[in-house]
Structures are given as structure tokens and as C-alpha cells.
Amino acid sequence: MTTTVPRFGVNYTPSKDWMFQWMAVEPDAVRADFAAIAGLGADHVRVFPLWPVLQPNRTLIRQRALDDIALVADIAAEFELDIAVDVIQGHMSGFDFVPAWLVNWHNGNMFTDQLAVQAQAALVAAVYDAVRDKPNFLGLTLGNELNQFQLPNPAAMPATTEQVSHWLTTLLTAPRDRDPRHVVTHSENDHLWYRDAHPFVPTHASRLGDMTTVHSWIFNGTAARYGALSPQSVRHAEWMIELSKAFATDPARKVWLQEVGAPSMNLAEAEMPEFCARTVEAALTTTDLFAITWWCSHDVSRSLGDYKDLEYSLGLLDTENRVKPVGRRFAELIAETRRSAPSPTPRTVGVVVEVDENDLPLSRVALGPGGATFERWHELREQGVDVAVVTSTAASSRAALEGRGIRLLDHEALA
Template identity: 25%
Template structure:
């Protein structure tokens, strides 16, 4: 497949910044000396930028008025960055911050999106602040807002998109030529299934990068570690660079060592998922502000800092420093993601707005593809996360297509999957009835043509999986899975979703059955390719379970990869050690291992090419990995290995 590698003018590695002298009120309590101390600590640990904030009630105290004293303080803040050769991305409409919404006194409840006068005031404010600072060398980019759906609410997509376009135009009218984005968090329907009005795809039409904010809680440590990576994969929908604009944790929620591990995992896995910038939340703790809103009523917000309230580094900053050194050692500006031959399909039902598709079903699309992403990583299978086009159509050219626990694809896409298999691809889909009782059945087409089966469903009735564990026994070889192999799948789900698809096999071939002898995996050959059906919702089972990963879906995916002719030149035996690659322009390949083990481990690595460490030492045995640790191996493929 063609390589998609959107870039920004520079690599951003930094922190969201409020000074410990005031938090959101820092422009009232500004200390040039403290700000310089705070920036110096970040700089000394390899960070090169910040994301900063114009606190709106202070900067625009009246309509068409800029507070000159506050603006002068921001100018000094920019100078402090320049002194350290750092840069910053100012954020205009704040607005929302850390559990509190902050209004200019003159807003009086007017709609930020729909009230013409209010839209004009925002545009005036943005244009005038941009004009003041656009030529300062410390300006790296611009952000319109901070999580504005929380502050201004949700609205129709057309309304939000029009408002956002006007705000971006205000930056350009003020002379801002640097990259600009919205700052909304990338939480809309095409990312989460919830229609907030903020469409990542629509906004990409006039912005320069996408900035996800990722803080979700989890019940599975591997899902927690890979959550931000999968979000970054989804965020590439508009073809714009992806910057992890906010991520982090309160040290009230995690021990120091787990905090370090979480940062290390998120930074490394998002690097491998295509992110080109990282901005942690946030630069400092705020213990001296415990009586000030928002910290008084959200006390855990006091301790999101990568430094403590005295400016001392915390474990997350140490992980950022480690990551900074990694980016330098691999010469990241001259690296790109490795080629992939496997496609993980995201159904268009996530965001297309078709009638009679409820949010329950849309959210499941995310959960199922996320779990499939994890299983593919555990299988050592690099995947491209691809989107089904609205009203049908999938990108061509992949050797393997994974369609996990799917209730809905459009009819044209099902027929296209037949064509892709006949052209030589391996097509995999697993059934899921979905969690909604509405139209509970497969929204599939060409099922018999693709898989060689007819469904044996009774109308309105699903076929429950009653056992807590399903054993699937292979009757024939499948990739590296030999006949007689038993795969085990703990089950989960609701009364609607915990169900299998009963089938009558026509011209398919049953390769695996359950304890009752029912077909669980069916294969049908198509020309040079084949299609593989799982009648169980394997990814749904795992997505709905606590501490699910790894589970045996990764073994099935590894077998599918081999059938499709996909074999990584460097492989790891342990599914708890993930591996992916970055390619340097000079031909070197950096194979990055990420351990999902809480204890130290020695990973057995198999390679077709000689491997070395970043220090140039040859790798001749197992590779040591610290708990939740990272290791980087280097190879230089022979000419026949290069594409």
C-alpha cells in the first residue's frame, strides 16, 4: 500500500502549560522568573514546546477590548520560550479548563456557535491576538479552543463546522501562517460514535492537524496502554498529521512506577500508530492552589503535573526525557511508518448517520475494531486502520482484510469483499448480533457467495452462547494452526450480543467446530484468495471482558496473516511483547518492542536479517525488557527485502 505519512514542520514534544503561580489565573499572578524556571526544567528533559492558553475572561474583559497588561505578560511568556529555543501553541477560547467553565462576564448565555454577534466577538478576539503575536518566532501553531463541546455544548455538524471555519479564517486574517487546529479533543461521531457536531473528517478540510485528547478509563491493562494508539489511528481519517494534544494522568490515580510505565507505553505505541507530536497534560502540580477553582472541587486535578509544585521532575517527565532521547537516536524526522499489508476495517456505520442505527451500535464499532487492533498487535501483525466509505467501498491493495465482530457493512462493501478475495486477498469477518434489540440480525449481503454458508436464524431470535468458555477445535490446518488444535474463548456480552450465527454450509469448508460440532470457522476459496468466517463474535467477547488480553484471537490472526502471505522479517514469540517497525530514509529499520508484562522478561526474537541494538551491539540471544518496558533493535534489509 502507498505510505501515508503526513508531517508538521517540526516534531512537537512538550507539555500543556499553566504556571504554578496561578493555573488558569496565571496571567493575573504572572511571575517571569517562575515561568522561566518551569520552562527550563522542561527544556532540560528534552521537551521543545508547550501548549499555552489565553484565559478568555482575562484577555477579553469587554467586547472588542484586549487587556493590554495580560497581553504584555503573554509577550514575555513568548520571549521566555525563545530564550530556550522552545515554542508554544496558544489556545484562544478558554473556556473550559479542568472541570470548570469560565465565561467572560459579557457573554450572557449567548450561543458561541449560532449568535452572530457572539461569533463576531470571537473572530475579532482571535484575529487581534493573532495579529499581535503571529510574527513572534516562539509561535509554533494555533488552537481555537480547549474541549469546547464541554463549554459551549454540542450542535449540528453543519453549524459547528461553519463556526470552526470562521475561527480559522480569523487566525489567517490576523496573519497567522502557522499550523492551526480546533482543540476540541477529537471526540465526535467519526471517533467515538457520539455525534457532538465536531467531525474530525469535516474539520480536516480547513485545519492543519488533528489533536486527540485521551483520558479514558479501562478494565484491561493492554487496552489501557494501546487506547491512545488506536485513537491516533482513527484520527487519521482526514489525512492530517496527528498530534496527541492531551494525555496524561493524575498521580492521585497511579503509583509513581505505574505513572512512568503508562507514559512510556502511550508515547511509544502512539509513535508506532503514526502520531507526529506529543503534548502531555500538564507541566506542573498545583498544591498551592488547593483553595482555587477548579482545583478546590476537582482535587485530583492538582496532581496531573510532570513536575511537582516545586518544579521537581516526576516519573512522567523522566519517561518523556527517555522518549526524547529515543526520537533523537532514531532520527525521527527522517523516519516513517513501515509498510503494512493487513487492513483493519472500520464500518461506515460508525459515523455516516444512517437512519435506524443507534449510538449503542456505533460505539460497538469502536470497541470491536479496538480489540481487533490489540489482537493483531499481539499476533505481530502490523495493520492499517481503514475506513469503509459512506454508502460502500473499501481501499484496495491489502493482502488481508479483518472485519471484526461486525453487524453492519454496506451491501456494496460485502460484494467488494468477494472481488478482493477473488483477486487474491484473505478476507476475515466474524459475526456479531450487536447489543441493540432493534433489527437484531446480520446486516450482511452476499454471505453465501463470500463464505459458502446460509444462515439458519429464526426471525427475531438470536442463538445464545450459554457457556462461559467456548472451545473451538480445528478439523483441518489453518495457517500455523494444526488440525486438532483447540482455541479457547471466554465469553461475555448482553442477552443480545452473546450469541453465535447458526449456519448451513453450502460450498464452504468447515475447519473448526465447537464441542457440539457446530461450525465455528468456515473457509471458502475464491480464485487466488479465500474468505474466512467466524460464527462467534470473538472480538466482542474480549472487548466486553475485564483483563481479557491476551486471548486466543491473536493466534487466529497470526494464522490468517500467514495464509495471506504476510510474515514480518522480525518476530517475537510472546504475544505479551508487541513489535512494530519504523523505517529510516537511509534504509535502516527500527524494530520497536513493547512489553505488556508487569515483570521483567527475556523476549525471544526471530529475524531473517542480523539485528543490533541502537548502540551497534549484535543481538545474539533473548532481548531483555523491563516491566512494561521498551527495546529498539535495528536491521538493514538486503536489497531484495526492500520494496
């Protein structure tokens, strides 16, 4: 168990032209954005070059696009910001960005077509090589929530859990001569945790890659069911962190809260700073927390059409680089945390998730808002219990429980 101060950063949404900035990077615009981000006290940015810009043809990886990633990394270094690069975008803010060689007449499958898998692995390797020597390079994420290319996506690319395992392993091992200081990982939305029959499964998140990433959004039904500032909502990120730990085989595996934000569909603007503070404070009660990376840096400009309304107001900064109230609160939280390092209390009580012989939950619905396991964990947490999550496999193993520091299982705690 480690209790070092986690990193704080932002998911970078350029103030000018949103992610379309990657079609022709404007250094001065990026520089102004990064100056504003650094002013919040952030120590890193996560960036999202678009897949069709990087690899418009299966056998073409554009050198200019790779050079632009390196350029943005250098600009980040000017402001003492480390940079994490997502490779395959993939899915962003309600839009899919898929190169022409995979869609329509070509009708390819990014997860199961071997030539497509090889092409993506080549792209991961190329992006890694483009920034590997940058002193502020933090690492790669394979892409943003690529499990969203499964159902209910209307253009789903079906795959089995075994095929997903092959795809993830192939891409995660693609970088050549890895520097161990660089993180290579992957990300999913909460369908992996909460949706039965989804081919991406919890063990993918918690056992593959250098650390676990979680993306916490209360528009998944949590806010609607319990209230946007309810304990269930402000602890949703904490819950996901603890849930992810249940499926890790390494009890000290790091967890990166890679996305969390304050959606306007659930929160009034005046409520967003409080939601931010309570969410961050709850996350800081967990151990082995690598980073908190807020979604997102900047609002989407109202000049861009067809986004869901919440996308236009998720930023800590507006499109003129002015700090919003939620941005000021996030900056205060960063400073407060660095002044007084968190000291999480060990979690000695475990709520049990029933799993099968492959550590697949018997009911992932039970883990989501309204589910029995979700509600039981939150009930205990509200009572002041420092509660963790364990699988039924781990619950039957004294060594596994001791490795996690679990002394009581839920039914024992209630006796």
C-alpha cells in the same frame, strides 16, 4: 507517509497560581518553569490564556493580555522552546471559564449567536497578530476541548453539526495574512469520537484545520474496563491516532497527539513512568505524527481548592520545579527517540468503521472502550497485526485504499 521524528512538548500549567497566572503574568515564575521544562528536552509548550482575561467584554480585547502572551512567547524563546497558543479557555481541568457577556442574564450561545461568533473570530485574529512575528511561534489552537460546552455540560450551549461547522470554519479562517509556517487547528475531547448524537463529528477533527489533534485519556472507561497498564490503555493514544486517520481525506495529514497524561485515579505513582513509556512507544509506531504534547508540565498546587484529585498530580514536574519520576521517564523517551528515529511499519490491514453518506459513524459507541470496533482493532494489534482504520466509504474505493496503503480489510485478513 512520513516518518520524521515527532516534536515533544508539554501543556504548560504554571507552577504558581495555575492558569490564574494569566491574570498578572510574573516573568520570573514563568522563566523558572520554562527552564525546568527545557531541561526535560521538550521543544515546545502549549499555553492557555483565559478567555475572560483576554476578552471580558464582547467588544473589548485587552491589549495588556495580548502583550502578556507575547511576553511569555519571548521567555519561551530564551530556552529554545517554541510556543503554541490556545485562544478560548474555555474549558480547563473541570472548570469552565466563560466571560460574563455570554452567561446568566445574557444567556448567549458561543456557537450560534452571530455576534458571539464574530467576537471570537476577532479574538483569534488578535491573538494571532500578537505573536505572528515571534520566530518561535508554532501556531494556534482555537481553544481547549470547546466541544465540552455541549451536553452533558450543565450549562450547555446547544448547536447542530452544521452550526458547529460554521463556527469552526469562521474561527479557523479568522487570522489575517496567514503565514503558512504557522499551524491553526482546533481540539475536542473524545466525545467527538465516542458519543452518538454529539454535534461535533469525526470529520470536523480530521478535515478542518491544518492538522488533526487528538486528546487521549484512559479515565474515559478504558482503564476501568481493561486495566490501567493493559494493552488497550497503553495503546489508547495510538488507537485514537489511527481512528482519526480513517476520516481524513488527505492520507498524509499530520496528527498531533496534543494531550495525553497519566491520571492518578487509574494509576499508582509507581506505574506512571511505565504508562508514559508504553504510551509514547505505541504512538511512535504511527506515521505522520506531528508531536506528542504531554499533559501536563506541573502539578496543580494543593493550596488551590476544588479540583478533582487527579489534577493535583498530573505534572511531569512538581510545583517547586523538581522532576518527578514520570518526568524523568518522559525526558529519557525524548532523548531515546532523537537518538534513534522511529521507523513505523506500514499498516496494510484495515478495520472498517461503518458510516453513512456523510461519513458519520453509524455507531460512535462502537469506537469507544467496550465497543466492537475498538475491541476488534485492539485484538488484531495484540496479535501483532499492523492495523489501521478505514471508513466503509473508503473500503469501497480502490483508490482510497491504495492512497492509505491498505491491502486487506479485516474480514480478508481473517480468512
